[in-house]
Every structure is written in C-alpha cells, then in structure tokens.
Amino acid sequence: MFDIIIIGGNLSGATAAISAIGKGVEVALIERNNKPFSPAHCGEAIADVTADFLEIDKRKCPKNEIKEIKINVSSSHEYTIKLSRNKLFVIDRNYLENKLLMEAMEKNEHIFLGRRMVKVNPPNEIVMDGNERIDGKVIIDASGISCIVGKHIGMSTKLEPRDIGVCIQNRVQSTFNPNRMYMWWGEPYAPFGYAWLFPINENLANIGLGIAGSQTGDIRNLLQRYINAMVKEKYKTLSTFRSCEPMTKPLESIVSNNVMFVGDSARLVDPASGAGIHNAVFSGSLAGLIAAGHINGEIESLNIYQEMMKSKMNRITRTYKNKCKLTTTKKYDKAFQRVFSTINILNKIIPNFYQGQIARILLKDIKKVELFR
Numbered sequence: 178m179f180d181i182i183i184i185g186g187n188l189s190g191a192t193a194a195i196s197a198i199g200k201g202v203e204v205a206l207i208e209r210n211n212k213p214f215s216p217a218h219c220g221e222a223i224a225d226v227t228a229d230f231l232e233i234d235k236r237k238c239p240k241n242e243i244k245e246i247k248i249n250v251s252s253s254h255e256y257t258i259k260l261s262r263n264k265l266f267v268i269d270r271n272y273l274e275n276k277l278l279m280e281a282m283e284k285n286e287h288i289f290l291g292r293r294m295v296k297v298n299p300p301n302e303i304v305m306d307g308n309e310r311i312d313g314k315v316i317i318d319a320s321g322i323s324c325i326v327g328k329h330i331g332m333s334t335k336l337e338p339r340d341i342g343v344c345i346q347n348r349v350q351s352t353f354n355p356n357r358m359y360m361w362w363g364e365p366y367a368p369f370g371y372a373w374l375f376p377i378n379e380n381l382a383n384i385g386l387g388i389a390g391s392q393t394g395d396i397r398n399l400l401q402r403y404i405n406a407m408v409k410e411k412y413k414t415l416s417t418f419r420s421c422e423p424m425t426k427p428l429e430s431i432v433s434n435n436v437m438f439v440g441d442s443a444r445l446v447d448p449a450s451g452a453g454i455h456n457a458v459f460s461g462s463l464a465g466l467i468a469a470g471h472i473n474g475e476i477e478s479l480n481i482y483q484e485m486m487k488s489k490m491n492r493i494t495r496t497y498k499n500k501c502k503l504t505t506t507k508k509y510d511k512a513f514q515r516v517f518s519t520i521n522i523l524n525k526i527i528p529n530f531y532q533g534q535i536a537r538i539l540l541k542d543i544k545k546v547e548l549f550r
C-alpha cells in the first residue's frame with residue numbers, strides 16, 4: 178500500500194508529490210499524458226512571489242519580466258499598471274512542469290506517466306487503465322477541472338456553463354514589446370471574460386481569451402479579431418489550443434475522508450481573472466506536506482488542510498458571488514472599470530499599492546506552507 182496516491186501530474190500534482198516525497202513517505206503519481214502539453218495550455222503569467230516559491234531561477238526556468246500592464250475595459254477605458262517593486266513573469270511553464278516531474282522521478286520510482294486513473298474503489302483502491310490496481314492511504318485529486326476522484330466518490334463536481342471559462346490561445350511569432358503585457362476585459366473581444374497578450378520575448382507571445390461557457394459565439398473569431406487589433410506587424414501562428422477552466426467557487430469540502438483536493442480540481446482559481454497557478458502550487462505543496470505529516474503520525478487529521486485553506490476559499494467565494502451579480506455585459510464592463518480605476522487611483526496615491534497587497538496575500542500562503550516543511 179502506498180502512503181499517498183496523487184492523480185494528475187501537472188503543477189498541483191507535481192508540487193504535492195515533491196513536498197510529500199521530501200517527508201520520506203511512499204508516493205505514487207498517475208498522469209495520463211506522457212509529458213506535459215507543449216506549449217503549455219496557459220498564459221504562463223505568475224507573480225514574483227510564486228516564482229520564488231517555485232525556485233524558477235534555481236531550476237533555470239526561462240522567464241520574461243513584465244514591467245507594465247496595459248488594461249482596457251471595453252473600448253472606452255484604458256489603465257496602465259507599472260510593475261517596479263513587485264514583478265510579474267511570463268515563464269516557460271512546460272519547462273517547469275517537466276523539471277518538477279523529473280525531480281519527483283529522481284527521488285521516487287512510482288511516477289506513472291501516460292497512465293490514466295479510470296476508477297476509485299473507496300477508500301483506498303485506484304484502478305488505472307489496463308486494470309492495474311494500487312492502494313493508497315491518502316488520495317490527492319490533482320486532476321484539474323475534471324475533478325475525477327471527486328466524481329468517482331459521488332461529489333457534486335458538475336459546473337454550470339456560466340462557471341466554465343472557455344479559453345483559446347495562440348502562440349504567435351511577430352514583433353512584441355517584451356516588457357508590456359496587455360489585457361482586454363469585456364466587449365468587443367471577450368464578453369464576460371478577458372483577452373490577453375503575454376509576451377514571452379520580443380518575437381513570441383501567448384495571445385488568448387477566455388469567456389463564460391454560457392456565451393454563444395465563436396471564440397476562434399473573437400481571438401482573430403483581438404489579434405488583428407493587437408498585432409500590427411506580420412505574424413505567424415505557431416500553435417493553437419482550446420481549454421477550459423473552473424471559474425466558480427471552491428468545493429465545499431476539499432477534504433473528504435482520505436481524499437484531498439488541490440488546484441483546479443478543488444476549484445481554487447480566481448473567478449475574476451482566471452489565475453490559478455499560485456493556488457495550484459500553494460494547495461498542492463500544502464496538501465502534500467499535510468498528507469505526509471498525517472502518515473508520519475505528526476498531524477492528527479487531514480482536516481487541517483481545509484482549515485489552512487479557509488481564508489483563501491472565502492476570498493474566492495466572495496469574488497465568485499460578486500461576479501454572479503454581473504448579469505449583463507454592461508454590468509460586467511462597468512464593474513471592471515470600477516475595479517481598475519480604483520486600483521489606478523490608489524496606485525497614484527501610494528505607488529505599488531495594489532501589487533503590494535497581492536504580494537502580501539501570496540506571501541501569507543507561502544508562510545503557511547513553511548509551517549509544515
């Protein structure tokens with residue numbers, strides 16, 4: 178019997194595995210893909226605090242530092258956020274995912290890549306494709322939006338269309354200002370969502386958008402219109418993908434008996450911005466450490482994970498409830514205008530105010546993880 182079985186080997190699963198393995202417990206990780214998607218299904222933007230936590234420099238992960246964000250809300254308002262003290266990076270997520278998985282593999286031979294979890298027989302048995310069965314004392318569901326373990330143990334995991342972020346992103350080759358990132362909220366490119374241009378360097382950018390699943394309309398056309406508006410030079414599309422993310426409130430229980438939920442599987446994405454990397458690695462690391470501490474007899478109950486995540490979950494729930502009030506595109510665009518103009522004013526009075534606040538929240542998360550190391 179394994180101490181911990183992790184389903185999903187992306188950021189939340191890999192960080193859970195590395196944290197737990199570091200505590201000397203027996204871990205198995207099951208990831209249905211042979212290697213992470215390349216290019217990553219992600220805009221790849223993270224805050225410096227998260228980048229430090231992930232030790233991206235030590236891991237030699239390529240990164241591009243962003244110095245300013247240009248934000249448009251519909252066609253009428255434009256804001257600029259300068260990033261000096263607290264930074265933002267566009268990283269090579271695919272490199273990082275591979276690196277984390279390789280590190281986990283070096284320390285543990287039970288990393289099953291290219292294998293799919295097909296069934297759970299509670300409380301301990303996981304069935305993989307080929308009918309291979311393994312047992313685990315603790316199961317960590319890091320399966321992303323599918324929340325596959327939750328589904329199998331009878332939890333309510335269904336998402337309403339309006340709570341699904343339907344995304345499309347192109348990797349585009351052209352000429353870009355590597356220091357500047359663009360975001361466009363609302364009409365005409367991203368009704369009930371936003372579009373982004375995140376530069377990787379002066380020749381490459383991730384250009385994408387996400388809108389609520391309840392919206393009709395062809396996201397490919399919307400993206401094309403956004404690219405036409407943003408890229409003035411000749412360009413080439415190197416790759417394209419569509420993907421979904423949960424834009425909802427967290428699961429009510431992120432611990433259910435011996436099962437823990439992390440990252441997108443726990444619905445720990447910010448429902449306003451779609452940012453989920455920080456919460457994936459924060460929850461993954463914390464769950465891995467708490468599960469290992471429990472196995473080692475240092476922590477009585479896995480429920481401490483739910484306790485430690487409470488303020489984060491409350492924050493996401495509040496954002497979700499506010500978002501639900503934005504029932505028309507007019508309300509949606511107006512609300513985001515208010516948000517960004519407030520940030521703009523506060524940043525003028527106290528430079529770096531908004532970025533500093535975000536950094537403090539992220540640092541608090543990391544301190545929680547440190548408590549269990």
Ligand SMILES: Cc1cc2nc3c(=O)[nH]c(=O)nc-3n(C[C@H](O)[C@H](O)[C@H](O)COP(=O)(O)OP(=O)(O)OC[C@H]3O[C@@H](n4cnc5c(N)ncnc54)[C@H](O)[C@@H]3O)c2cc1C
Nearest residue numbers: 185187188189209219220221222294320321440441453454
């Ligand atoms: C288009 C797009 C752009 C984004 N951009 C950003 C951004 O710029 N910044 C940011 O902070 N966040 C961004 N996000 C959100 C971020 O990507 C997610 O929050 C984050 O990837 C969640 O990580 P995870 O490990 O929890 O889940 P996932 O990354 O979804 O990983 C789940 C893993 O589980 C595996 N899996 C699923 N089912 C099974 C099974 N049955 N058996 C075995 N393995 C299984 C999958 O193959 C996958 O590897 C973006 C999301 C999208 C869709």
